[in-house]
Amino acid sequence: MSSEGASVYHRLPGDVTPVDLERLLWAVVVLALVADIVTTFIGLELGLSESNPAARGIIEGYGVVGMLVLKAFAITVGLVCRPLLEQKYRSIVPAGLAVPWLAAAILNVYTISAVI
Incomplete structure (x- = not known):
């Protein structure tokens, strides 16, 4: 038995293609x-502080x-690196x-709920 020339093609369950999955994740x-932004600023208005020093x-x-701008920078890095992947x-x-x-965002909601 030989596996020369054989390729394995991975399909996601339910006929979801990798392209469909990526669109959903975007x-x-x-x-x-x-x-994250909304809950962060609600928390700040309530007197909470941002835990990420940057x-x-x-x-x-x-x-x-x-x-x-910080979030846009993170997205830009992701978009620049994306073509490097299969x-x-x-x-x-x-x-x-x-x-x-x-x-x-979930942590923010939890923290906000603790002070309301």
Whole structure:
């Protein structure tokens, strides 16, 4: 038995292509970004503080515009690195952006709920 010339093609369950998955994850990035920014500024208005020192400095110096520039920079880095990956692995880029921003938004909601 020989495997020469054989290739393994990975399909996601439910006929979801890697391109479809990546599109879905970019939508999640947008939602996570908005959720993180909104909950961060609600928390700041309630007297909470930003725990990320880099974000804290940018917010203190430039406010919401600084936060938007910081998020835009992260997305730009992801978009620049994305073509370096094979098509089937490109969804890792939006996942890598969405997961920490979703986690931050969830933590923000939890923290805000503790002070209300």
